[in-house]
Amino acid sequence: MKFELGDVVFDLDVSLCCGQVFRFRKQKDWWYGLLGDKIFKIRQVGNCLEFEGVDTSFVRGFFGLGDDLTKITQCINKDPYISAAIKQFEGLRLIRQDPWECLISFICATYKNIAAIEQTLFKMSQKYGEKCCFDGQTFWLFPSVEKLAGASVEGLEACGLGYRAKYVQVTAKRVWEERIDLESFRRLSYVEAKRRLFEFSGVGLKVADCVLLFSLEKMEAFPVDVWVKRILLKQYADQLPAGLVEQLLRHDSLSNAEYEKLGTFARNYFGAYAGYAQEYLYHYERTKK
């Protein structure tokens, strides 16, 4: 299938490489990806998207092609620094992931680098997910709630989860036993959905913000990891509340209070699409020189 982008600005490679998704692989010029029980491949040829395994409305929804990116980038374009990031990664869009997979993925992602996260999630899917064939290749779907709820901590540890194994286990068990519908969190406000996510084991403010931004379409979510903290301290120090910079420099970790101060600053400064700003800044910082 084909989809002409027309005046829709989109860069498939940048959107898939900027650290939002962990289970996309590029083979030759095709990206192979999974969402729920769907497996598909997609590539961008000029201003046209070509794909197999899913329909046009899925592609539009999944890659956020309905977002008015021109308006969004204008809104967040507040200074020369982010302006450079927006310019360099024109076409970067936030992807709409599955909330369950997103929640578990970011619980697994804490204090890990992206390569290690990808490896862990692959092992976990291989062990607990459903095996599927597509385009002559083997894929494993992301494990269901029921499957992970029944997994042992030892079994999860064997996937390289380390101390995160028990968080995954406890969270999965709770989602399963209480029949929690994570999709329904979409209807809650940012603050309310964040509070609900925060209750899960292994979910702090950062993981909650990632789930809110990457799967629940809360664009005011502004995940602050070590990279974003670094950017804020370097590029936005003089605009942060008085004393906060000195406080942050005193120690390495981020307290919840400090985290929320940075998030509040970002939402005030960048506006309703602060999450988009975060993704441009994050990718820009990670890839420069």
Next chain:
DNA sequence: ATTAATCCTTTTAC
């Protein structure tokens, strides 16, 4: 080749 630091942090315990 080895070693050390780092990693899209959270939890637990002062």
Next chain:
DNA sequence: AGTAAAAGGATTA
């Protein structure tokens, strides 16, 4: 409320 330490292990320097 604020701070510090611990939690595996792959990747990167």
